[in-house]
Amino acid sequence: MMLRPSPAPAPALRSVLAALGSPTAVNEARTPALRAAQGPLSPELPLPVHVLDVRDQVVDVRDQVTPSGQAPRTRLVGWRFLIRGTDRAVAAADTMITPDGWSFSHFFEGPYLTATERALLQAEALPTTYQPRLLSVPELYMLTLWLHGDTESDGASSSPDPADLLIPLAPAPPGIAAHRPHLVADLLPVLTLRLAPPPLFGTPAPA
Structure with missing residues (x-):
């Protein structure tokens, strides 16, 4: 099936x-491939970048994330565009929100660029x-392609x-398989447990 990306804010696109x-x-x-690219370059497939905060969320007995009765x-935090050259993406561009609105942040390349393209191909199959998005968990240095089921929603x-x-x-x-689709209901409890602080006084001794 085809992905249905949400349109990026016009000022974000203009800044890129x-x-x-x-x-x-x-x-x-700091993107040699971008500097060396020949021919026209175009920003494509805008992806909203969200940050997930699971530090204060708990896992109930049904292994579901329950952050005080609300959704995660x-x-x-931004919009990311893939910068496509003649035949492939050579870089990505991030934009950020400022007091004056959306503005260009920086270009980059590296493993997440290749991994994003691979995950998008997986999603299309x-x-x-x-609706494709990016979801970041900074505490785990983790980035995921978030496939949202409501394709008509605002990204x-x-x-x-x-x-x-x-x-x-x-x-x-470590311990989380890259490029394997996970249901949110299955993966978020795992992330929650990893981010849970250790007990202050260790495990209570048996009575």
Whole structure:
């Protein structure tokens, strides 16, 4: 099935186009592939970047994430665009929100660029249509492709649904399989346990 991405804010797209048109911005980018690219470059497939905060969430006896009776908290921190050259993505561009609105942040390349493309290909092969997003767990140095089931929703809002899919991008944290789709209902409890603080006084001794 085809993915159905949410349109990015126009100012975010304009800021990336302006950066691509600036020799200074491109030449100063730490992206050799971008500097060496021949031919036109275009920003494609905008992905909203959300941060997941699971530190205060608990796992109940049914292994479901229950953050005080609410859905897992996420917040939008940016929009990411894949920068496509003649035949492939050569870099990515991040934008960020400022007091004056959306603005260009930086270009980058590296393993997450390749992993994002691979995960998007995986998602396109699934039998269900999804809205693609990125979901970050900074405490675990983890980034996932978040496949949201409500394709008509605003990509900047809403929280993960238990039936949504998360595809961890490589490199993934130890013990979590990269490029394997996980239901939100299955993966979030694992992340919650990893982020749970250890007991202050250790395990109580048996009576």
